[in-house]
Amino acid sequence: MSQFEIVSREDFSEVTYLLEVRHPQMARAARPGQFVIVMLNEHGERIPLTIADFDRHRGTITLVIQAVGKTTKQMQQECRVGTSLFGLVGPMGIPTHIGKPKKVLCVGGGLGVAPVFPQARALKEAGAYVIGILGFRSKDLIFWEDKFRAACDELILCTNDGSAGMKGLITDGIAVALAGHADVDECVAIGPPVMMKACADATRARRIKTMVSVNPIMVDGTGMCGGCRVKVGDDVKFACVDGPDFDGHLVDFDDLMTRLRRFTPEEKRAEQRWSD
Numbered sequence: 131m132s133q134f135e136i137v138s139r140e141d142f143s144e145v146t147y148l149l150e151v152r153h154p155q156m157a158r159a160a161r162p163g164q165f166v167i168v169m170l171n172e173h174g175e176r177i178p179l180t181i182a183d184f185d186r187h188r189g190t191i192t193l194v195i196q197a198v199g200k201t202t203k204q205m206q207q208e209c210r211v212g213t214s215l216f217g218l219v220g221p222m223g224i225p226t227h228i229g230k231p232k233k234v235l236c237v238g239g240g241l242g243v244a245p246v247f248p249q250a251r252a253l254k255e256a257g258a259y260v261i262g263i264l265g266f267r268s269k270d271l272i273f274w275e276d277k278f279r280a281a282c283d284e285l286i287l288c289t290n291d292g293s294a295g296m297k298g299l300i301t302d303g304i305a306v307a308l309a310g311h312a313d314v315d316e317c318v319a320i321g322p323p324v325m326m327k328a329c330a331d332a333t334r335a336r337r338i339k340t341m342v343s344v345n346p347i348m349v350d351g352t353g354m355c356g357g358c359r360v361k362v363g364d365d366v367k368f369a370c371v372d373g374p375d376f377d378g379h380l381v382d383f384d385d386l387m388t389r390l391r392r393f394t395p396e397e398k399r400a401e402q403r404w405s406d
């Protein structure tokens with residue numbers, strides 16, 4: 131049995147795939163909200179991925195990945211059951227504080243649906259009434275609906291084109307949930323920055339504590355390089371060691387999005403070189 135062996139794989143769509151990786155120690159240590167840094171091969175870039183699930187009995191962690199750049203596309207091609215990752219470091223980051231909320235919205239958009247799952251499950255286990263709100267562009271991109279139905283007290287499924295669930299954006303789902311529940315005391319939102327920003331705006335008026343999980347560019351993941359700087363209120367935080375969870379009402383999402391675009395030309399060139 132090799133280290134970091136891929137023991138199962140599932141393809142949710144043409145661009146989204148799941149890898150279940152053997153790492154018993156990490157499976158024991160992992161908590162909701164934490165992430166890992168993956169290296170596909172010896173010379174590969176280090177990519178941060180939020181842990182989407184962990185199974186202490188099987189000794190595995192689960193990653194859900196979107197093939198959007200050179201490395202994630204290469205992983206989509208090369209990571210088959212029985213192959214191994216070169217490196218897998220973690221669990222990193224501060225685990226999500228589960229606390230004792232009475233009623234909580236667990237909001238996941240697109241790929242963010244995966245990392246919100248362990249939080250929904252932990253909140254349910256802590257006694258909260260959990261309302262899951264999942265948003266996808268269309269029906270063929272939906273994954274883990276059954277897992278969420280099992281972990282949540284209610285589930286609101288939204289698609290942009292109306293091909294499944296209610297037609298609309300995830301903020302429309304939040305509006306429905308808030309209209310039906312006056313006593314929501316917390317919201318967890320994970321997805322693209324623009325979506326998390328919209329979710330934070332949707333809960334601001336009601337002053338519902340809203341935690342988001344940011345995913346800036348990371349290099350070392352240990353607080354040394356400063357690459358993952360995020361503005362949170364008047365503070366500058368490092369997502370890798372101070373996060374990745376932050377108060378969504380304080381995160382400067384515009385700055386986050388600008389920083390995420392910093393290396394777009396280099397990323398395009400790397401992908402071009404790899405595909406040639």
Ligand code: FES
Nearest residue numbers: 351353355356370
């Ligand atoms: Fe380098 Fe966070 S990734 S400081």
